[in-house]
Each structure stands twice: as C-alpha cells, then as structure tokens.
Amino acid sequence: MWQPWEVWYHQLKGHYKSWYQSAAGLRTYQRRKINKLLEHTSCHIRFYQSYKRATLYDYPIIDKSFVQEHFPYLNQAKLTSMQATQIGHNQAIEVHQSLGTAGLPGIYLYSTYEKIASFGNVLSKMFPKLFWKNKKIAAFHLSTEPYLATKFSTRKMNWLLLDLHRSFSDLINELQRFQPEVLVGSVQTLCELAKLQLSGKISLRCYHIIATAEVLTPLAENLIKSAFQQEIHQLYQCAEGSLGMTCKYGTMHLNEDEFYIEKEWIDHKRQRFVPVITTLKRTLHPLIRYRMEDILVLRNSPCLCGNPALAVDKIVGRCEDVLYFKQRVNSGLKPIYADTLNQVLGEVAPFVHQYQILQHSMRHLEVKIKADDFALAENAMSKQLQKLWELEIVEPPQLEFVRLEPTRLDQMFRTTKRLEKTAVPF
Incomplete structure (x- = not known):
C-alpha cells in the first residue's frame, strides 16, 4: 500500500520543483549528488573500487557493450546478466531490458525505491498541469516489462497497457472500449492509429498524445496531428531511464534531476552531440559516464517555460543512422x-x-x-x-x-x- 503514496510524493516533489528550481540551484544539486554517488560506488561497486577520491572526469567513459560484458562488477547485488533476466517479479529489484535496436539488448537494474522515484518524476513531467485530474491512460509497449511502472500507479490514474506483441486488432478493440484521454505509444503505432482515426474505423478523443521509442519525423508528426487535432509531445524513454520530456511549448528538456549529462560533440558547429550520462539517484546499478547511442541537437535559445534543464531541439536518431x-x-x-x-x-x-x-x-x-x-x-x-x-x-x-x-x-x-x-x- 505504501508504494502508490511514494509515487504520489515523488510526483508532487517533481511538480513543485519545476516552479522554483534555478540554473544555479540545479548545478549545485547535481554536484552534491555526484559527490555522494562517487563516494558510494567507490566503496560498493567492485569495478570502481580503485577510483577512491577520483573526480568524475577521472572515471572512464563506458557504453552498453561494456556494461553487459562487466555486468556483475557494475551492480551492487553482484548479479550476472543471466541471473538478472531470471529475477521475475522480485519485490526488491526491477529489471529493464532494452529492445536491441542497436546491437545486443542491454540489461539495467533498479531498486524498487529507485523505480518508484523515477516513475513519480516522469509523471510530474508528463502531466504538469493535470496533476489532480483523474486520467485514463493507454500505453502501447514493446518490451516484455514496460518501462512505465504502472503497477506503482495512484488512484488518480487508470492505465491500460497494450502489448504490441499481441494481435493489433485485439488491441484496437480494447482501446475503443477504454476510450483513453491520454495516449502513449511509439511513433509508428501512433501513425497506424492516426490512419484508422482519419478513415473513421476508430473514434478516439484524446487530449494528450505522447510519442516515444522512435524518432518523430515531420511526416509522422503531421499525420498524427491531423488525425487527433493535438500537439504531439515526446517522451525520451529507454531502458537506461527516462531522459527527457517535452514541455507545453514543445521543447524537449533533458531530465537533469536524475542525470548529469556531458555532451560529446560530433559536428564542428557544436550543434549535434551524443549524451554521456551519469545517474544521480541510482546506487544498485549506477551508470557513470555512460555513452548513449543517440544523437541530439542542442537548442541555442532558452525555452519560454523557464525550465533550466538542458533543452534540445530534436532527437535525431541513432549513431548508426x-x-x-x-x-x-x-x-x-x-x-x-x-x-x-x-x-x-x-x-x-x-x-x-x-x-x-x-x-x-x-x-x-x-x-x-x-x-x-x-x-x-x-x-x-x-x-x-x-x-x-x-x-x-x-x-x-x-x-x-x-x-x-x-x-x-x-x-x-x-x-x-x-x-x-x-x-x-x-
């Protein structure tokens, strides 16, 4: 029973933090969290025990293949990747497995508390204005264990999880009966729903559309907007965590409450970069200077919403793209x-x-x-x-x-x- 209240607490915390957090306050918070994280990992994570009293920039940059190769040395529980996949419905550990769109799938561990805190923070960003309103949310997912931890949800939210490995026609029937107010799905899933909506085969009245998992191209965005008459928001969500969310002005703000983000520039104009992330709140399986496989385009002008977190104009795609x-x-x-x-x-x-x-x-x-x-x-x-x-x-x-x-x-x-x-x- 305590878990929904914890989600609500972290949602409330994230909701009000956005009102008063300044750029200077955010940087101070990150420095404090990084110092605490490095002190913990150098004592409890075997791979980092030789990094006592080292600064963040003394730590090596790692990637998904490195994490999977050295998995038991990088998590506090000392689990192998095979053991992690066999955990099942553990009361203390949550497992995220990537979809393997670039190379082999990656496995990442969260303590239940870490997952609850992250889920509450995500909700505060997904629904900044509709905090107290009851919501019916339909979310399509590709992973066997959905990244959105709806089992921790509060009474204010009625979720319908739709597994895309099932028959799509069956999912459509469930969606029609449910009549969601909020729709979350991959870009191509939203495009298929948009075609059905435009052809009159379904009739959905959603006030919030959130695209995730894939790059939102202009072609796809125009199709979805024309069908649902709504601006399309984006959730930058992956197995490594929730890295960003668009605000009411459509600007993608990276989640610097939970990640410290270094920019690895890949063009001479210093516009496009690959994020190198350090988790600030995770100790079971922390990611320190972890190089993502995505390319982001930096936003040069401040957003009107006033959020001091790093803003990007768009997510371009994978490095292999x-x-x-x-x-x-x-x-x-x-x-x-x-x-x-x-x-x-x-x-x-x-x-x-x-x-x-x-x-x-x-x-x-x-x-x-x-x-x-x-x-x-x-x-x-x-x-x-x-x-x-x-x-x-x-x-x-x-x-x-x-x-x-x-x-x-x-x-x-x-x-x-x-x-x-x-x-x-x-």
Whole structure:
C-alpha cells in the first residue's frame, strides 16, 4: 500500500520543483549528488573500487557493450546478466531490458525505491498541469516489462497497457472500449492509429498524445496531428531511464534531476552531440559516464517555460543512422544526418506515406516507399534527394527504389540505416 503514496510524493516533489528550481540551484544539486554517488560506488561497486577520491572526469567513459560484458562488477547485488533476466517479479529489484535496436539488448537494474522515484518524476513531467485530474491512460509497449511502472500507479490514474506483441486488432478493440484521454505509444503505432482515426474505423478523443521509442519525423508528426487535432509531445524513454520530456511549448528538456549529462560533440558547429550520462539517484546499478547511442541537437535559445534543464531541439536518431558519402571537392567523407534527410524529404508528404533509406555503400542507396502512386512517389523522392546531393556537395549514389513492405509494430522502425559498418566507423 505504501508504494502508490511514494509515487504520489515523488510526483508532487517533481511538480513543485519545476516552479522554483534555478540554473544555479540545479548545478549545485547535481554536484552534491555526484559527490555522494562517487563516494558510494567507490566503496560498493567492485569495478570502481580503485577510483577512491577520483573526480568524475577521472572515471572512464563506458557504453552498453561494456556494461553487459562487466555486468556483475557494475551492480551492487553482484548479479550476472543471466541471473538478472531470471529475477521475475522480485519485490526488491526491477529489471529493464532494452529492445536491441542497436546491437545486443542491454540489461539495467533498479531498486524498487529507485523505480518508484523515477516513475513519480516522469509523471510530474508528463502531466504538469493535470496533476489532480483523474486520467485514463493507454500505453502501447514493446518490451516484455514496460518501462512505465504502472503497477506503482495512484488512484488518480487508470492505465491500460497494450502489448504490441499481441494481435493489433485485439488491441484496437480494447482501446475503443477504454476510450483513453491520454495516449502513449511509439511513433509508428501512433501513425497506424492516426490512419484508422482519419478513415473513421476508430473514434478516439484524446487530449494528450505522447510519442516515444522512435524518432518523430515531420511526416509522422503531421499525420498524427491531423488525425487527433493535438500537439504531439515526446517522451525520451529507454531502458537506461527516462531522459527527457517535452514541455507545453514543445521543447524537449533533458531530465537533469536524475542525470548529469556531458555532451560529446560530433559536428564542428557544436550543434549535434551524443549524451554521456551519469545517474544521480541510482546506487544498485549506477551508470557513470555512460555513452548513449543517440544523437541530439542542442537548442541555442532558452525555452519560454523557464525550465533550466538542458533543452534540445530534436532527437535525431541513432549513431548508426548517420549516412556517409564521398565529397566532390576532396577525398573526404561527408556525414548526412537523419534529421537533414527527414527535413528535405518532408516535402514529399503529399505523395509518400512512409519511407526508409538503407545505405548499402556510399554508392548505393535502397529507398523503400509506401505510397498510393509508386511512380509519382519515386519521382518526388528522386528530385528531393538530388537537391540534397547538390546542397551537401557529395557524389550522388545510385538509387534503388522498392516498395516498403508492411512494418511490424512490435519492432522499432528507423527511417535511415547504414548497413555498411566497416567502411565508415562512427
């Protein structure tokens, strides 16, 4: 019985903290938390016991593969990854497993208290204005253990969890009967619901739409907005934790209450970066200087909401989504990021329902298209891509256009993929 009250407490705490927290106060809070975390880990986490009295920047940068390889040395319970997956419904430990969209799945441990605190904080960001209102929330999920810990929820929230590994038609029937006020799902799931809504096959009246799991492209955003007549919010949620949420102005603010975030710049303009995160409140399985696999675009102007937390304009995608081409003026390589492609190809919306670009080599692109008129869509895509090659001053690759087969909603969808890994290591 105490767990819902704990969620409510952390939700309330996060709700009111957003009213008074300043940039200076946030940095002071982070420094205090980092010092406490490093003192704890150097005593209780075997891998870090040689780092006593070290500063944060003395610690090595690690990634998902490193964490999985050294799993029992990086968690306080000394569990192996195999033991972690067999925990089941443990009263003291929660397990998050990533979907394996980039490499092998990752496993991350939370104590029950850590999970409750994080869940309450997420709720405070998801519903900043609707704190006291009863809410009916439908959430589609891909993982076997949903990242949103609804079993800890309060009476004010009535959740419907929809597992995308089940029959989609059965899920739609449940959704129709439930009639949610809030809808949470992956981008492609929301797109499928938008098509059903526009065709009159379903009728949902939601006041809050939250996209998660996949990159929200302009093409997808326009479709979902037209169907539900709502602005689309985004939740930056993964197995490593809840890293960000859009505010009422549509700005993505990173969750610096729970993570200290370093920026690993990947372009000379210092706009795009890969976040290197340090968890501030987790001691069972802390992540210290953990390099994510996502690319974010920094927001240069402050947001009108006044939140001092780091703001980003958009989540571009995975590091493996970056395509490389030969430059015309020299022998170097030119990276073209997924957001650049999405922006240029946003103009094909009248002709193309969905697309995916696969780079087999720097001279060969496979362009998959879903459209009513394939020839018209192919022509529109060709023209836009030709503009892109001219703009970026790169050698134009050979384009192979094929039809995009129906995508599976129980798998992550990426609009760009670089298949040739060895030629252009990122």
